[in-house]
Amino acid sequence: MPADVTTTPEDGAPVENATGVDVSAARAALRDVPHEPGAPKPDPIVVADGIRRQFGGLTAVDVQHVEIQRGVITALIGPNGAGKTTFFNLLTGFDRPNEGTWSFNGTPLNKVPAYKVSRMGMVRTFQLTKVLSKLTVIENMRVGATGQKGESLLQAMFSFLWRDQEHGNTDRADALLERFLLIKKREDFAGSLSGGQRKLLEMARALMADPELVMLDEPMAGVNPALKQSLLGHVKALRDEGRSVLFVEHDMDMVRDISDWVIVMAQGQVVAEGPPDAVMSDQRVIDAYLGSHHDQDLSEDMEDQILAEAQAEIDSEHDGSSQEDSRE
Ligand SMILES: Nc1ncnc2c1ncn2[C@@H]1O[C@H](COP(=O)(O)OP(=O)(O)OP(=O)(O)O)[C@@H](O)[C@H]1O
Numbered sequence: 001m002p003a004d005v006t007t008t009p010e011d012g013a014p015v016e017n018a019t020g021v022d023v024s025a026a027r028a029a030l031r032d033v034p035h036e037p038g039a040p041k042p043d044p045i046v047v048a049d050g051i052r053r054q055f056g057g058l059t060a061v062d063v064q065h066v067e068i069q070r071g072v073i074t075a076l077i078g079p080n081g082a083g084k085t086t087f088f089n090l091l092t093g094f095d096r097p098n099e100g101t102w103s104f105n106g107t108p109l110n111k112v113p114a115y116k117v118s119r120m121g122m123v124r125t126f127q128l129t130k131v132l133s134k135l136t137v138i139e140n141m142r143v144g145a146t147g148q149k150g151e152s153l154l155q156a157m158f159s160f161l162w163r164d165q166e167h168g169n170t171d172r173a174d175a176l177l178e179r180f181l182l183i184k185k186r187e188d189f190a191g192s193l194s195g196g197q198r199k200l201l202e203m204a205r206a207l208m209a210d211p212e213l214v215m216l217d218e219p220m221a222g223v224n225p226a227l228k229q230s231l232l233g234h235v236k237a238l239r240d241e242g243r244s245v246l247f248v249e250h251d252m253d254m255v256r257d258i259s260d261w262v263i264v265m266a267q268g269q270v271v272a273e274g275p276p277d278a279v280m281s282d283q284r285v286i287d288a289y290l291g292s293h294h295d296q297d298l299s300e301d302m303e304d305q306i307l308a309e310a311q312a313e314i315d316s317e318h319d320g321s322s323q324e325d326s327r328e
Contacts, residue, residue, distance in 0.1 A: 020242070021070060021071040021242035021243075021244075022071070023071050023072075023239060023240060023242060025071075026043065026069060026070055026071030026072050027071070027072050027260050029041075029042040029043065029069070030042075030069060030072060030260055030261055030275070033069075033261075033273075035272075035273060035274035035275075035278050035279075035282075036273060037064075037066075037269075037270040037271060037272060037273055038064055038065035038066055038067075038270060038273075039067070039273050040067055041067040041068070041069040041070075042069070043069060043070045043071070044067035044068060044069060044070065045068055045069070045070040045104065045105060045212065045213055045244045046066075046067065046068040046091065046102065046103070046104055046122075046213065046246075047065075047066075047067050047068075047102065047103050048063055048065070048066050048067075048091065048100065048101075048102035048103075049064070049065050049100060049101050049102065050063075050064060050065075050099055050100045050101065051063045051087070051090060051097050051099070051100030051101075051102060052097055052098050052099045052100055053083075053086055053087075053090055053095065053097045053098060053268075054098050059268050060083045060086045060268055061083040061086050061087050061090060061097065061268045062083075062267075062268040062269050063087065063100070063265075063268070063269065063270055064269070064270070066263060066270050068213075068244065068246055069244070069260075069261060070212075070244050071239070071242060071243075071244055072239060072244065072245075072260035072261055073235065073236070073238075073239050073245040073247070073258050073259050073260050073261075074244075074245065074246045074247075074259065074260065074261045074262070074263060075246075075247055075248075075249060075255045075258075075259040075261070075262045075263070075276070076088075076246060076247065076248045076249075076262075076263050076265065077248070077249065077250070077252075077255055077262060077263070077264050077265070077279075078264055078265035078266050078271075078288065079266060079288060079289050082265040082266050082267065082268070082288075083265050083267070083268040083269075084217075084248045084265055085127060085217060085248065087265065088124060088215060088217055088248060090102075091109070091122075091215070092114055092117050092118075092122060092124045092215060093109065093112055093113050093114035093116070093117040094114050094124075104117070104120060104121070104122050104213070105120070105121070105212070107120065118209050118211070119209070121209075121210070121211050121212035121213060122211060122212070122213045122215065123206045123207075123209045123211035123213070123214055123215065124206070124214075124215035124216070124217065125199075125202040125203060125206055125214075125215070125216050125217055125219065126202070126217050127217045127218045127221060127248075132190055133189060133190050133191030134189060134190075134191060135189070135190055136186070136187050136188060136189055136190065137177065137182055137185045137186050137187070137188055137189075137190055137193070137201060138170070138173055138174075138177070138186045138187065140190050140201060140205055141169075141173035141176065141177065141201075141204065141205055141208055142169055142170070142173060142208075143205070169208070172208065173204075173208060174186070176204040176207055176208065177204060179204070179234075180200045180201070180203065180204040180234065181200070181230070182197065182200055182201060182204065185197065194224075195222035195223060195224075196222070196223040196224055196227035196231070197227075199219055199220075199222070199223055199227075199231065200227075200230075200231070200234070203216070203219070203231075203234060207238075211243065212243060212244060213243065213244045213245075213246065214238050214243055214244070214245050214246075215245075215246045215247070216235070216245065216246075216247035216248070216249075217247070217248045218247075218248055218249055218250065219231055219235065219247055219249065219254075220249055220250075220251045220254050221250070228254070232254060232257060232258055235247070235258055236258055239260075252280070255276055256276045256277070256280065259275075259276050260275070261273070261274070261275060262274060262275065262276050262279040262280075264279060264282075264284070264285050264288060266288035267288075271284045271285070271288055272284045272285050272288075
């Protein structure tokens with residue numbers, strides 16, 4: 001699947017892309033999915049069962065069942081400490097659960113190391129970007145290419161075997177740098193890039209592996225408002241070219257703007273699922289955020305509702321105490 005194929009269809013229009021995924025159909029199929037934690041999806045790319053991860057006495061993740069639909073953008077939200085990043089780490093082989101099974105495209109991943117998971121087509125970015133500061137932008141891109149023939153000693157000795165591939169990788173990297181507006185920074189050290197540019201570089205580098213599923217951990221964190229719109233466009237383009245996207249984010253405007261489906265975690269568990277509007281007015285979600293001491297960027301509606309509920313609680317307590325006062 002070429003990473004430089006981008007289509008930006010009108011909503012509802014049939015979509016053609018090199019992956020063969022009918023994006024409109026994938027999104028439309030979600031309409032029949034019940035708004036319930038663990039709801040089965042018509043065409044899941046990831047299925048996880050009974051995933052538990054403990055750190056000492058703390059259960060960070062305790063997910064009974066979750067499915068991620070292929071060809072759509074799924075947001076994973078929840079208050080601080082809900083277990084989102086830990087769950088990302090488990091799915092992608094960067095951490096191991098105490099129990100549980102999960103699969104990608106039907107292949108069990110329990111014993112698959114992270115680098116193989118990425119070769120299989122499931123690639124992630126990190127909350128704190130992991131660009132290699134002392135390498136140039138183009139060198140960072142080349143590191144992102146998987147299955148390099150020059151990786152094995154024997155093949156490295158017969159360099160004519162992989163030189164063509166290296167040229168191909170460089171062409172691909174340049175096309176992606178153009179797409180992510182980083183081509184002018186090609187020879188700069190990655191360490192000299194701004195926070196937002198690093199996020200773009202990480203996303204571009206992830207695409208070097210030509211993934212079917214792109215997992216983004218807080219893509220908007222530390223990104224200035226001017227670059228946010230551009231990043232949103234890039235994430236939508238990933239879906240529109242037929243890739244599946246799963247992202248963790250605290251910026252609820254972004255979640256509302258680009259997600260087809262939202263999964264909510266709290267205290268390690270999936271507590272709600274559904275389209276963005278339904279989830280943001282779901283009592284379980286409001287309770288999850290209310291129950292946490294958060295400093296998160298909630299959508300205005302959700303913020304208003306939470307504030308109204310908090311006010312109602314204060315008022316009823318106040319009424320209760322003033323009745324007590326009047327009885328005294
Ligand atoms: N390596 C670790 N050792 C011990 N505890 C950990 C470790 N990693 C995560 N935790 C704990 O597990 C819980 C879940 O953390 P996690 O980072 O997955 O949450 P999160 O939902 O991603 O939070 P945030 O939105 O703040 O990034 C937290 O209580 C955290 O302190």
